[in-house]
Amino acid sequence: MTYAHYTLKDIAKALKLSPSTVSRALRDSHEISKETKVLVNDFAKKVNYRVNPIARGLKVRKSFSIGIIVSEIANNFFSQVVDGIESVAYAKNYQVVIAQTKESAERESLHVEQFYARSMDGILMAMSSETHNYEYLHDLIQRGFPIVFFDRVPQQLNSPKVITDNKKGAYEAVQYLANQGCKRIAHLTSSKKLSNSMERLAGYKLALMANHQEYEEKLVKYCDYGGLQQTEIEEALHELAKEQFDGIFISGDRLTTGYLQALKKFPGLISDQIPIAGFTNSDLVDIFSPSITAVRQSAFEMGKRAAELLIEQIEAKGAKPEYQTEVLPVSLIHFAE
Amino acid sequence: MTYAHYTLKDIAKALKLSPSTVSRALRDSHEISKETKVLVNDFAKKVNYRVNPIARGLKVRKSFSIGIIVSEIANNFFSQVVDGIESVAYAKNYQVVIAQTKESAERESLHVEQFYARSMDGILMAMSSETHNYEYLHDLIQRGFPIVFFDRVPQQLNSPKVITDNKKGAYEAVQYLANQGCKRIAHLTSSKKLSNSMERLAGYKLALMANHQEYEEKLVKYCDYGGLQQTEIEEALHELAKEQFDGIFISGDRLTTGYLQALKKFPGLISDQIPIAGFTNSDLVDIFSPSITAVRQSAFEMGKRAAELLIEQIEAKGAKPEYQTEVLPVSLIHFAE
DNA sequence: TTGAAAGCGCTAACAT
C-alpha cells in the first residue's frame, strides 16, 4: 500500500506511549491526563491520522454504516428520502450505502444478504414490487438485526415502519377530481403486493363512495412492476381506452409520468383533457404536459424519521424497541396549464 | 451480537480442520484436496457462511468497496452513470458507496476524506461546480490512491478520465438551431470552473462561426451552481429577456429543466416558441412543455468505463497506469410538440 | 495436503 496511513502504533512509538493510551487519548477518555491528550492529539493532527474503521469495526463489531434499499434512485421520491436519511446519518457519523433493486425481488434479497455479510449496522428499506417472500427478513429481524421499513412496508413483519398517509392522500386526490366534475374516475396502480398501493386503493374506493360513484373493477388497472417497464403502462392505457372514464387517479411516481408518456406516444387514444391526479414527488411536475394534480409525500421527512428510528435501534443494544408505525402527511399541489 | 455469523473458526472446529485449511478450501486453493474442498464448501453452504469482509479487508488491506462522488443523484444523468458503475462493480464484487456534494466544494472534500479514511479502494468522481482547489486530490493521487474522474474533470490532475464529446455535442445542438433558422442563439451555461461547460462553450462558439453568426458576450449567461438554485436561472432569464434572441442552447441537465420551469413561472417574459436545445439525460423529456431538443450523453457507458478503469487501477497494484482520457459520443433527440 | 502461528489496526479487560 503506497498511500499508507499512520497507525495507532506508529503514534505510540513516536511518542513513547502505549497504543492503548493513544487510543484512549484520541477518544477523549477521562482516564487520560490533559497533557497526554494534547500531546497525542497534536501529533495526530500533524500527521493527519485517521482511525482505521475496518480495524475498529472488527474490534467493536460495528461498521458505522447503514444500508438503504430502494427500487431506484432515479425516482425523485426515493432520492429525496435518501437525502433525508443522509441528513441524520452523517450527523451521527454513519456512512450510508445505497442499493437499487429495480423492482427485482432477487436483487433485493441479494442486497440484504450483502449488507448483512458486510456487517452493516442496519438496513432501511422500501420493498420491491415483486417481493412476496418475507421469510428471510423475518429471520434476520428475529435474530436482532435492525431493519426499518419505509413507504412500501410488509405488514406481517414486526419492525419499525415509516409510511405515508396513503389512504388520505388517495381520498383527497379522488375527491378533488370529483369536485372538478368527474363522474367516472379510473385508477392506475401498481402491484397488489405493495402495501402503499393497497392503502391508496382503499382511499380511492372510500372517496368514490363518499361521492356516490360506483366502484368498478374494470376501471382499475394494475402494473406489476410499478411502471418500471413502460409496456405495462401502455397495455393498461389501451385497456382503459375501452372505458368511458373522465378522470384518473394514479398511484405512483413512475406510473404518473409513465401515463403522461403513454398519452404522448398514442395521441388520440385517450384525451389529454381528462383530469389527472397522481402520486409523484418529481420536482419537474410544473413542466409536465398535460398538467396534473400531484399528491406529494413528505419524502425527506420520511428518510429522516426512518434513519432516526434505525439508529436508535442500533444504539439501543439489546433493548427491544417498540415497533411503532409512523404516518406522515401528504399534500396536494395543482399545476395550471 | 445477537445475530452472529458463522466464522472460519466455527467451521474449522466443526469439521476438525484448521482455519487455514478452511480458508484455502473456500477460496479454491490448488493446494487443497478435492474431498476437503467439497466437505468444507458443503458445510459452508449449509450454515450459510459468508466471509467477514471487515476482517478480510483488515488482513489484505482492501475493502472491496469504491466511492462515487456526484453533485446529486436526483439528476438523471448521474443516476444513469451510477447504474453503469454498479453494473461492473457488482460483477467484480465491489460494493459502491454514493456521496452527494450538492455542488459544495466543502462537502466534496469531506467525502473524499471520509472515503479515504474508510479505506475505500478507490474513488470515482465528477467535480462539484464550486471546486477550485485541487491540491488535496493531487496529494492523494501522488500517494497512489486510485481516482478516476468523469464528466466534470480537472485538467490539471494526472489521473484517468472519462468524458463526453462536449464540444461536438454543443456544436451539433447549435448547428441544429441554426438549421431551424435561428439567427441569434443564446447560451445558458454553468460555472466557468467546470471542464464540460467550457468545452460546450467552445463548441457553441465554433458552430456560431460556422454559421457566420457573431459571438456576443451578453448572449451567454453563467449559473455558478449549475442551476441547483433556481434563482440563478431566473436571474439569467431576466437578463436574457433584454436581448432579442431567437434560439437557445443550454449546457446542463439542471439548467435545461430549470429554464423550462422559469419560462412557466414568468409567462410572457420570453416566448416559449423560441427553439431550445439542451444537454439533458432526463427520461421525461418527452413530456416536457415546451418541447425541446435534447443532447444526450452516454451516461451508463460512462459509468461503466470509469468503473472499469478504476478497478483496473486498483488491481494493478503499483504498476502505473496510462492516464488516458476516454471520450464518449453524444446524440441529439428531437421531441415533437 | 494440512496445520501452527503471526499479525492486519484497533479496543477493552485487567494489571500496575
Next chain:
DNA sequence: ATGTTAGCGCTTTCAA
C-alpha cells in the same frame, strides 16, 4: 494515569 495482553475474523508465511 498508563501499560500489558488478548483477541475481533481472516490470510499467509513457514513448517510438517
